[in-house]
Amino acid sequence: xxxxxxxxxxxxxxxxxxxxxxxxxxxxxxxxxxxxxxxxxxxxxxxxxxxxxxxxxxxxxxxxxxxxxxxxxxxxxxxxxxxxxxxxxxxxxxxxxxxxxxxxxxxxxxxxxxxxxxxxxxxxxxxxxxxxxxxxxxxxxxxxxxxxxxxxxxxxxxxxxxxxxxxxxxxxxxxxxxxxxxxxxxxxxxxxxxxxxxxxxxxxxxxxxxxxxxxxxxxxxxxxxxxxxxxxxxxxxxxxxxxxxxxxxxxxxxxxxxxxxxxxxxxxxxxxxxxxxxxxxxxxxxxxxxxxxxxxxxxxxxxxxxxxxxxxxxxxxxxxxxxxxxxxxxxxxxxxxxxxxxxxxxxxxxxxxxxxxxxxxxx
Amino acid sequence: xxxxxxxxxxxxxxxxxxxxxxxxxxxxxxxxxxxxxxxxxxxxxxxxxxxxxxxxxxxxxxxxxxxxxxxxxxxxxxxxxxxxxxxxxxxxxxxxxxxxxxxxxxxxxxxxxxxxxxxxxxxxxxxxxxxxxxxxxxxxxxxxxxxxxxxxxxxxxxxxxxxxxxxxxxxxxxxxxxxxxxxxxxxxxxxxxxxxxxxxxxxxxxxxxxxxxxxxxxxxxxxxxxxxxxxxxxxxxxxxxxxxxxxxxxxxxxxx
Numbered sequence: 001x002x003x004x005x006x007x008x009x010x011x012x013x014x015x016x017x018x019x020x021x022x023x024x025x026x027x028x029x030x031x032x033x034x035x036x037x038x039x040x041x042x043x044x045x046x047x048x049x050x051x052x053x054x055x056x057x058x059x060x061x062x063x064x065x066x067x068x069x070x071x072x073x074x075x076x077x078x079x080x081x082x083x084x085x086x087x088x089x090x091x092x093x094x095x096x097x098x099x100x101x102x103x104x105x106x107x108x109x110x111x112x113x114x115x116x117x118x119x120x121x122x123x124x125x126x127x128x129x130x131x132x133x134x135x136x137x138x139x140x141x142x143x144x145x146x147x148x149x150x151x152x153x154x155x156x157x158x159x160x161x162x163x164x165x166x167x168x169x170x171x172x173x174x175x176x177x178x179x180x181x182x183x184x185x186x187x188x189x190x191x192x193x194x195x196x197x198x199x200x201x202x203x204x205x206x207x208x209x210x211x212x213x214x215x216x217x218x219x220x221x222x223x224x225x226x227x228x229x230x231x232x233x234x235x236x237x238x239x240x241x242x243x244x245x246x247x248x249x250x251x252x253x254x255x256x257x258x259x260x261x262x263x264x265x266x267x268x269x270x271x272x273x274x275x276x277x278x279x280x281x282x283x284x285x286x287x288x289x290x291x292x293x294x295x296x297x298x299x300x301x302x303x304x305x306x307x308x309x310x311x312x313x314x315x316x317x318x319x320x321x322x323x324x325x326x327x328x329x330x331x332x333x334x335x336x337x338x339x340x341x342x343x344x345x346x347x348x349x350x351x352x353x354x355x356x357x358x359x360x361x362x363x
Numbered sequence: 364x365x366x367x368x369x370x371x372x373x374x375x376x377x378x379x380x381x382x383x384x385x386x387x388x389x390x391x392x393x394x395x396x397x398x399x400x401x402x403x404x405x406x407x408x409x410x411x412x413x414x415x416x417x418x419x420x421x422x423x424x425x426x427x428x429x430x431x432x433x434x435x436x437x438x439x440x441x442x443x444x445x446x447x448x449x450x451x452x453x454x455x456x457x458x459x460x461x462x463x464x465x466x467x468x469x470x471x472x473x474x475x476x477x478x479x480x481x482x483x484x485x486x487x488x489x490x491x492x493x494x495x496x497x498x499x500x501x502x503x504x505x506x507x508x509x510x511x512x513x514x515x516x517x518x519x520x521x522x523x524x525x526x527x528x529x530x531x532x533x534x535x536x537x538x539x540x541x542x543x544x545x546x547x548x549x550x551x552x553x554x555x556x557x558x559x560x561x562x563x564x565x566x567x568x569x570x571x572x573x574x575x576x577x578x579x580x581x582x583x584x585x586x587x588x589x590x591x592x593x594x595x596x597x598x599x600x601x602x603x604x605x606x607x608x609x610x611x612x613x614x615x616x617x618x619x
Contacts, residue, residue, distance in 0.1 A: 005443065005472045013469020021457040189456075196453030201509075203419055204447035205470040206439050 010207045014215025015222070022185070022223045031180045032227040036173035040235055043169040053126045053133075056080045056088045058102035065103055065113050070137050077133060095122030099130050111142075163330065166239040171325035172298035174231055174253075175318050178261045179292055181224050183285045186268025189216065190360075191275055199362060209362065221261055228257045244332030252328045252335055256342075260321040263345050266352030273359035292318040317348040370395045370517060370548050371416060376425035378411050378572075385411045387572035388425070393517075398539065398549040400563035402556070408572040409552045410450060410521055416550075417447050417519055430516055443471070446510025446518035448503075450525075454494045460505060461490045464512070471513040484508040484538060500531030507538065517548040524558060529607050536562055557604070560584075 235241030296318035464477035
């Protein structure tokens with residue numbers, strides 16, 4: 001008993017216990033890993049293909065002509081063959097098919113082919129795309145052997161980074177994963193430790209309160225960062241998630257994740273303090289997480305929201321975490337470049353922990 | 364026995380809550396290496412008294428020293444030399460017994476071999492089981508094992524045998540006597556008078572926050588008898604519990 005008591009050892013013992021417990025808790029694994037991965041898989045497979053215009057070839061149309069072969073080569077046009085007129089008309093009315101094209105040899109010789117296109121008011125946008133594709137195509141075909149008389153168009157494309165859907169979705173999913181594990185996980189564990197007198201038993205040992213909080217925090221951050229690395233690696237290798245500076249980018253993302261998670265755990269402490277029973281934890285937690293899930297640019301860019309909604313979005317901490325994550329991952333920004341986002345998260349953190357200190361209960 | 368032999372000394376302990384006084388000026392000493400029982404009906408203030416001595420609750424007034432340490436000023440020193448078993452305490456979720464033992468050894472800052480600690484309470488076969496999956500008797504034995512991790516001078520057991528079957532209860536008595544024989548002082552609360560009579564060197568009766576009697580079980584019984592008390596029914600040489608043990612066997616089962 002002469003040896004002095006080591007608080008770090010106690011903190012680490014708690015962190016280890018908590019980490020083991022989290023790894024065996026189905027809800028933690030589902031929220032942190034399974035949900036984000038499912039969303040990433042869904043959007044990963046959806047994304048990448050871009051816009052497709054479905055064009056049906058009318059029955060009886062000529063198929064061996066330069067127009068059809070040019071459309072076949074186009075990445076935007078998807079040609080549908082072997083449809084009956086009835087099928088095509090029905091699909092046009094519903095907007096399932098965006099247009100019908102009918103090409104006939106011209107019996108009178110020149111021009112060699114007559115093309116008629118039927119658009120639908122059910123799909124105006126894609127019809128316009130087809131219109132512009134066809135205009136371009138006909139200009140090229142007709143002007144093949146003619147010198148331009150007014151102006152010549154020279155086009156070139158800057159070789160840019162491809163911004164895939166995953167580059168938007170993954171940081172959002174990562175942010176949401178951190179939010180839910182921070183809020184739900186922390187709220188549940190501290191509520192149940194208190195309710196089942198686990199904390200009371202801890203207090204009968206020389207352990208400090210701070211060790212209990214830090215031990216739990218270390219475990220949760222460790223688990224969430226492992227989850228983050230897993231999500232990033234899966235996104236990178238399977239869906240070409242862009243990591244501009246490779247490992248440095250991942251480290252920056254992990255630092256952002258830690259800051260975000262600490263803020264979100266603050267919400268968890270608040271919830272565990274104000275929840276009256278285990279069954280009130282999910283609704284209270286949802287009040288915190290759902291608005292951020294929907295409004296913080298997890299699935300859609302905030303710019304797509306109506307103007308009156310945007311100020312609300314721009315008040316939420318997850319918005320800034322998502323924003324910073326995307327800048328770091330896709331634009332290759334350093335942490336200093338996203339200092340504004342970090343500062344706003346820190347301000348949130350200070351506010352949330354000020355409330356947590358007031359409402360948190362040990363027994 | 365004189366006062367120098369006291370390891371716990373409680374003087375005029377008072378604990379008031381907003382609307383009532385749970386403990387009203389209790390004084391007693393617990394001697395080194397004895398088994399001391401706190402007896403009394405529910406709500407008499409036994410658990411409150413215990414938890415104040417264990418440094419888990421603040422006292423309103425009074426003086427308490429545990430092995431010479433003041434309960435208010437030197438709480439952390441006291442925590443290091445006592446082992447506490449709480450009524451209905453839970454343990455960290457999702458961990459097995461060995462992992463819980465490792466956690467507690469970290470919390471107490473001592474190096475122990477989890478399996479040896481479990482062997483002390485005959486739970487080595489349950490090393491990989493979760494606390495929740497244990498039977499009532501096993502849970503109590505595990506709780507007692509966690510109180511022994513820091514080789515404490517005193518252990519506090521709050522109703523350790525409540526809800527146990529006769530075999531598990533007797534088994535726990537053997538364990539408690541064994542712990543005392545290793546040199547540990549034991550403070551215990553119970554509702555079973557046969558248990559107190561068997562186990563305790565001295566008992567204190569607590570009623571409405573006050574001690575109304577404190578002596579050895581033998582002396583207390585003798586006093587009552589000498590006051591002219593007689594049982595309505597002549598005591599037989601055995602009771603129904605003896606019949607139970609005789610019929611179902613003394614050795615204990617896998618599940619208790």
